Amino acid sequence: MTITQIMTFVRVAETLSFTQAAHDLHMTQPAVSHAIASIENELDTLLLVRDRKKGVLLTEIGEQVLMQFRTILHSMEKVQQQVAAVKGLDVGTICVGAFPSASAYFLPPIIQKIKQNYPNLVFDLHEGSANDVKEWVYNRKIEVGIVLLPAPELDVIPLCENDMVLLLPASHPLQQQAHITIQHLHKEDMILCKGGHETAIIEAFDNENCELNITFTTHNVSALINMVRQGLGIGIVSNLALSMHPHQLDVREVTPRITSQIGIAIPSLPNASLAVQLLIKTAEELFIESAISISS
Template sequence: MTITQIMVFVRVAETLNFTQAAQELHMTQPAVSHAIASIENELDVQLLLRDRKKGVLLTEVGQRVLLEFRSILQSMQKVQQQVAAEKGLDIGTITIGAFPSASAYFLPPIIHQIRQNYPNLVFDLQEGSTNEVREWVHSRQIEAGLILLPDPLVDTIPLYSDQMIVLLPDGHPLHAQETISIRHLDGQDMILCKGGHEVAIMEAFQREKSHLRINFTTHNISTLVNMVRQGLGIGIVSELALSMFPHELTVREVSPQITRQIGIAVPSLGNASLAVQLFVRTAKELFTAEMADQQIL
């Protein structure tokens, strides 16, 4: 079994499409099929199912093998980076995942800082929901991910404490309040944006013995802002996410504060590649001091 065959299997398993995998790997489809058949013959087990209706599917053992093969490829990448470092070169690819607001806020300054000294380092960026990014880290589909903490299954580095804030429609009676308590929101028509902080909001209302009346749940900030603008309810949203979307609506802080912790997750810091270690180190330099300032305030 060769590294190339392992790369082929991982790509087919991730795309579940022989033709797409062949195109991405710049190989012919027969060569891809031959590589898969060689691995299955050597292991004497079926890793992929070919179904005319459902297409390509991973068997149960194929799913377990995929995790191990990803680890092998990441270890090879680590070796290549170690050798490159010894030669004074900066090569390699680092695969990073993040949910949209975290991607927009954290990744540009981190990448900019790294590229100043390592211009040849390649970043493969993947965006998804908070739950998707978490699963990508668990399954080693990515080397590092920006997720909501905590996560006991992987190594994590806290970066930022994100506060929930209230967005008020024009003319709402709560405009007179400088800070809005959760009890002020008892029974009000509320609009939430799915982003992984819903549980924290619900728990905060429960602690204050207040009724959280969710009128609408959206999947993006622009929809929430427009719904608040139309007077359909009060928005409650992450300050970080809202900062990425310009608007003219009234914003108020919530009391007691509702926060969520954002950080980097990696399968294992001890086994992380040089590129991942550099990414983590740069993120800490740029953002952990900012988090300390938040806590002081």
């Protein structure tokens, strides 16, 4: 099988559409179908199933082959970058993922610094939840991700700590407290923004033997801010995510600190491409050497 056929299979598997894959790869649909058929004939197994109702589906072995094919394509990208480095050229693509607040906070300065010296490098950005990004790295859909740690079975480089903070509704009794503890939050109506921090919050309440009363769960910080503004409860959100959304609400720290660690995750540090190594080095220079800690 050829690299082109492998690329075609990966694109079909990711889009679950022969038509979309043909459009993305600038191929005809019959050429895409022929590439998939050639791979299946060579492997003597069915990798994709066409269902009239559900569309294109991966078989169980197709899922496993997809991970291996992604690894092959990443290896080819690594070879191209190594050859380019010998020639003094900066070429290649960095396929990177991050959860929304990390994408907004970390990636712009990293990309800006890299582009100063390597203007021809291309960044293929993917944004999803913290758990999505871990899954993408593990399945080789992306080469590198900015995630919430820990990230089992992946190589990680810690970047910084990120505190959780409270958003208090107007005239809430806790505004009279000089220092708010988790004990003060026992059975209080809490609004939580899903994004991967849930485990740290639950553990912090359990350690203090306090009941975490989650009355609302949102999927974005803007919704959480508006709900707090309407007096529906106390918001608990990462300071990093909150920093991306202007507001006039009372922001308070909580004791003991509820914190999570943010880091870079890759399938294998020794096997990382030159471009990914450059991204990691740049991130370390920007965020580790300055000993940054994202807190209020």
